Amino acid sequence: MSHTVGIRQAQKQKTRQALLDAALQLLEEQSLSSLGLREVTRAVGVAPTAFYRHFRDMADLGVALVEEALGSLHLMIGEALHEPRDDARIERTVALVAELVRTSPAHVRFIARERHGGVAAVRAAIGEQLDRFGDEVAAAFAREAESAGWSGEDLRMLAGVYVDHMVMTASSLLEAGPGGEERAGALARRQLRLISLGRRHWLD
Amino acid sequence: MSHTVGIRQAQKQKTRQALLDAALQLLEEQSLSSLGLREVTRAVGVAPTAFYRHFRDMADLGVALVEEALGSLHLMIGEALHEPRDDARIERTVALVAELVRTSPAHVRFIARERHGGVAAVRAAIGEQLDRFGDEVAAAFAREAESAGWSGEDLRMLAGVYVDHMVMTASSLLEAGPGGEERAGALARRQLRLISLGRRHWLD
DNA sequence: TTGGCCGGAGAACGGTTGTTAACTGAACGT
DNA sequence: ACGTTCAGTTAACAACCGTTCTCCGGCCAA
Incomplete structure (x- = not known):
């Protein structure tokens, strides 16, 4: 692969990451369009x-x-929704979001x-990622x-309600x-329990 | 009252409003912290x-x-929720939000x-207003x-779910x-139908 | 070892920003 | 009628911005 790991490339990625980190930190108290x-x-x-x-x-x-x-989150989300019992899935979902907020609050x-x-x-990039999450959650639900x-x-x-709720939960946490x-x-x-109840009686 | 309507005050309010209007228009393509x-x-x-x-x-x-x-919205919201039947209330709520988006998209x-x-x-001012909305919606629900x-x-x-959903709906509209x-x-x-179903079976 | 590649430094540019001070003139209270 | 108030103007300030061009020096392939 073109996975060159020369000293050149390594240093470049290092300062690139430093730029990303610094920007992320500065963005805690302002928005991107003013950075x-x-x-x-x-x-x-x-x-x-x-x-x-x-x-x-x-x-x-x-x-x-x-x-x-958001890129590395697609795996975890499907895993949390794999839980069969409703209350256990709710627990895992909230725990997942809580840990995300704890480990990388600036990203959230x-x-x-x-x-x-x-x-x-x-905006478009975020919307695209969230749409992908929605599709994946829908696919997970479809298997139940x-x-x-x-x-x-x-x-x-x-699925959209779930994804929106996760973002909202992260923000309020x-x-x-x-x-x-x-x-x-x-x-x-x-x-989430309210939503689960609605889901259970959707076809009544 | 201190409701002086002199030529002086009128002109001042006029340019004040012009500043607000211009800012709102400029904010359609950037955020406040960069304006x-x-x-x-x-x-x-x-x-x-x-x-x-x-x-x-x-x-x-x-x-x-x-x-x-948001200031002049408190009346309308209680009125929409006054509807007794579930589906009619959903209809009115969405219609209210849709009209709000149509008449003043920049504010939304x-x-x-x-x-x-x-x-x-x-952020704090918006949160405060939304909290007030939540309290009012909860009070409306309590009367049912x-x-x-x-x-x-x-x-x-x-009530919080309802308010959050209204904001989300406005944004997606x-x-x-x-x-x-x-x-x-x-x-x-x-x-909203999903949420209503959850509500109906909350105490099961 | 040589010669090109390339990440980063340096300096300079025209333009914009928020904020201050002093000033103008029309509406104002008396 | 007259002095005061005050919304808006003018001019100037130092600081900052994004972007361009030129140059340096260490990595890298041959």
């Missing part, structure tokens, strides 16, 4: 012009951040903030016995901050 | 320093926009964008016969653009 190129390079400790060696502009860096935040904040943010390319008789459209709707997590988690579990 | 003071005054046609006669800074203007967008976009945006004061046996916490949870509104509206109605 300056010089601001990021200054935080890393490189010349402003070095930025262009890695990204065309800030929108480009934003899209890369979307991939970094970035997604929540830029999902409807001012940079079109980033409880989904017998459901139309594809209804299944996709339900973030806002809750330390101490309020348990309360926010309990609320999210109750909401 | 410049000079940018707004230039669009209105006044000197940059005139801005300070009306707002302390951009965050201040943002909070005023929140009030303008602003709220969706800045709800998790980069300006703390504006179907809510017998519900705990206050559960009712507030349900906006993204759908002309032509896709009917599809987005149908999806929103289905989602």
Whole structure:
């Protein structure tokens, strides 16, 4: 493969990652459309012009951040939904989101903030990823016995509700901050129970 | 009252409103934290320093926009929920949101964008308004016969789901653009039906 | 070992930003 | 009628922005 691991490439990836990390940190207190190129390079400790060696502009860096935040999540989500019992699945789903918020809060904040943010390319990238999540969740649901008789459209709707709820839960867990997590988690579990009840009686 | 309607005050309110309008329009393609003071005054046609006669800074203007967008909505929302039959209430709720998006899309976009945006004061103002909506919806639900046996916490949870869903619906109606509104509206109605089903079987 | 490649540095550019101060003139209270 | 208030103007400030061009020096393939 073109997986060259020369000293050259390694150093380049290193500063590229440093740029992404610095941007992510700076984005905790502002939004992407106000983040300056010089601001990021200054935080890393490189010349402003070095930025262009890695990204065309800030929108480009934003899209890369979307991939970094959401790209590696597709495996975990299907796994959590594999749980057969309703309450256990709810528990695992909320736990998954909670751990995500705990381990990488800045990524979560970035997604929540830029999902409807001012940079079109980033909005589109996030929407695309969330759509993929929706499709995968719908596929997971389709494999369950409880989904017998459901139309594809209804299944996709339900999956969308789940995905939207996960994003919302992540955001509220973030806002809750330390101490309020348990309360926010309990609320999210109750909401998921409500949705599960609706699902169970959908075909009545 | 201190409701002075002199020529002086009238002109001041006029340019203040012009600033708000210009800002709202500029915010369709960027977010508040990147909107410049000079940018707004230039669009209105006044000197940059005139801005300070009306707002302390951009965050201040943002909070005023929140009030303008959400302040006059409290009446309408209770009215829509007054509908007794489930499907009729769903219909009215979605219709209310759809009309709101049709008549003032820029306000809706602003709220969706800045709800998790980069300006703390504006985030707080939006959160406060949405909390008020939640309380009012919960109070409306509490008056219904179907809510017998519900705990206050559960009712507030349900109300929160409704409010969050309305915001989400507004946002997706906006993204759908002309032509896709009917599809987005149908999806929103289905989602509300799911929630209503969950509500009906909550105490089973 | 040589010669090209290329990530990064440096300097400079035109333009924009928020904020300050002093000033103007029309609406205002008396 | 007269002095005051005050929304808006003008001018200037230092700081910052994105982008271009030129140059340096270490990696790398031959």
